[in-house]
Amino acid sequence: MTSRIAIIGAGIGGLSASIRLAAKGHTVDLYEKNAEVGGKLWRYENAGYSFSYGPSTLTMPWLFHDLLDVAECPSSLLPYQRLRLHHRNHFADGSVLDAVPDREQMQDNLATLSAADARAWPLYLAETKRMYELSQSHFFNNSFSSIRHYLHRGLPSALARVHPLLPMQSFHARYFQDKRVRMSLDRYATYVGSSPAQTPATIALIAHIEFGTGVYYLPGGSATLLDALLHAAVKVGVNVHTNSPVDRVLQRHRSLTGIRVRGENVPYDAVVIGFDALTAETLFDRPLPALPVQAVSHSGLVALLGVRREYPDLPHHSVFFPQTYEAEFQALFRDQKVPENPTIYICNPAASDATLSHHGRTSLFVLINAPSSSDNSEWATDDMKERILQLLERRCHLSDLRQNLDLCQWVTPVDLARRTGAYRGSIYGPSSNGTRRALMRTPMVSRHCRGVFYVGGSTHPGGGTPMVAIGAKLAAEVVHAYSERRH
Numbered sequence: 001m002t003s004r005i006a007i008i009g010a011g012i013g014g015l016s017a018s019i020r021l022a023a024k025g026h027t028v029d030l031y032e033k034n035a036e037v038g039g040k041l042w043r044y045e046n047a048g049y050s051f052s053y054g055p056s057t058l059t060m061p062w063l064f065h066d067l068l069d070v071a072e073c074p075s076s077l078l079p080y081q082r083l084r085l086h087h088r089n090h091f092a093d094g095s096v097l098d099a100v101p102d103r104e105q106m107q108d109n110l111a112t113l114s115a116a117d118a119r120a121w122p123l124y125l126a127e128t129k130r131m132y133e134l135s136q137s138h139f140f141n142n143s144f145s146s147i148r149h150y151l152h153r154g155l156p157s158a159l160a161r162v163h164p165l166l167p168m169q170s171f172h173a174r175y176f177q178d179k180r181v182r183m184s185l186d187r188y189a190t191y192v193g194s195s196p197a198q199t200p201a202t203i204a205l206i207a208h209i210e211f212g213t214g215v216y217y218l219p220g221g222s223a224t225l226l227d228a229l230l231h232a233a234v235k236v237g238v239n240v241h242t243n244s245p246v247d248r249v250l251q252r253h254r255s256l257t258g259i260r261v262r263g264e265n266v267p268y269d270a271v272v273i274g275f276d277a278l279t280a281e282t283l284f285d286r287p288l289p290a291l292p293v294q295a296v297s298h299s300g301l302v303a304l305l306g307v308r309r310e311y312p313d314l315p316h317h318s319v320f321f322p323q324t325y326e327a328e329f330q331a332l333f334r335d336q337k338v339p340e341n342p343t344i345y346i347c348n349p350a351a352s353d354a355t356l357s358h359h360g361r362t363s364l365f366v367l368i369n370a371p372s373s374s375d376n377s378e379w380a381t382d383d384m385k386e387r388i389l390q391l392l393e394r395r396c397h398l399s400d401l402r403q404n405l406d407l408c409q410w411v412t413p414v415d416l417a418r419r420t421g422a423y424r425g426s427i428y429g430p431s432s433n434g435t436r437r438a439l440m441r442t443p444m445v446s447r448h449c450r451g452v453f454y455v456g457g458s459t460h461p462g463g464g465t466p467m468v469a470i471g472a473k474l475a476a477e478v479v480h481a482y483s484e485r486r487h
């Protein structure tokens, strides 16, 4: 038997879940409040420049090829290309570390900073691979949607072996002596919007995802992913309703009856909430939770820059670290400010993607970690923006940037919150600062209302495009099983 299912929010999670549920024969309505689908990933084109806002480091492409398979679409819709240079790390003393997948070349690169760290590299890779494999079999493929899933034999011992109580920073210090090497790896904590001093070492399994399975890009930019997912959704019969903000989830005796959208009550058998689970409280007429700053992942201050010149030496991904990394996380999670001397990430996709290269013009995506915040008017000021442009010229070697700037579009945490419903503009909803927060994210099955489910970066297993795709697969299975039980 099939059900009528509403999915609220057409981010990567909502889109992916809708494809899987429609492919199982359910009637699926996907509601998106914006004019376009994509959520935290969107295409921005202006004055002849083209950008993909949001995810730029793409990993685990097979998860999205699997989705295309489900919809019987060709995998050529997602022509992922593997990067031979993941990113170039620049340190305050002028030294550089190229992160590359080739193990021997990476060891050679590490040896220019520390011979001991180069020797430790294979041991680190083996350990992060082990953590990935344990997480894959015990956490990523477990929806934790019933008590049975928590009682699974092997779960406690798997948990014990992924270093949940050890901070990432201390884990990296066990392997590497050079502060710069540690800094470059501690940055994985920011992939979950958190601090390396508080995020469990488990999250370092990202090293295996990157170095073991690859970092990719999509020709045309990351937004190519949206075109493919939308195509697949339409093909399997998902009814996509854009410009359709949902105001309420309707319930009776703690059971779902439907939703209110555009002033109309529409009955549904199941609802999947595909945006930030913290903000989604308002759908139930409950106030937004008042969480301490530590509990919320950080946000970003983004500049989309259209520059009338080329930077031939700038690779696809570059990271410019400050002298001390600790100050960054104190600023984000204690002082709620943009760091005085921030880490700067620059994405220059045309460096690898000829389809994006416009002779004499460069489209750059610049990201600086910023605190999650409902009011950034105090610090996201014109002075701050000017200071960042100066830093890009001085620290990041983007010479003559300001005098060649055709376009400079800023996206602040408040903009991100407005556009996507992200709680205080945080990139991943709840932070992973601390073991419990990292491993016990918002469950997929609502505890308050039967028939309501969650998908997306703020829920299990977490944020980032691959985790969101994994979560969508699990959520679709859970919703499908619920539908079977109901009939």
Ligand SMILES: Cc1cc2nc3c(=O)[nH]c(=O)nc-3n(C[C@H](O)[C@H](O)[C@H](O)COP(=O)(O)OP(=O)(O)OC[C@H]3O[C@@H](n4cnc5c(N)ncnc54)[C@H](O)[C@@H]3O)c2cc1C
Residues within 6 Å of the ligand: 008, 009, 010, 011, 012, 013, 014, 031, 032, 033, 034, 037, 038, 039, 040, 041, 053, 054, 055, 056, 057, 058, 059, 244, 245, 246, 247, 274, 275, 276, 300, 302, 367, 416, 419, 420, 421, 422, 427, 428, 455, 456, 457, 458, 463, 464, 465, 466, 468
């Ligand atoms: C600056 C930045 C950089 C990032 N970099 C990377 C990266 O390099 N690699 C990576 O893998 N990931 C990265 N991410 C994370 C990744 O983009 C997200 O984890 C992922 O896209 C989140 O998808 P989601 O399904 O949770 O939904 P979201 O993207 O949060 O989308 C939710 C959707 O719901 C809609 N919505 C909200 N409220 C309603 C309502 N009431 N009714 C209808 N619709 C509603 C919103 O408009 C939105 O479209 C980055 C994110 C950002 C912001």
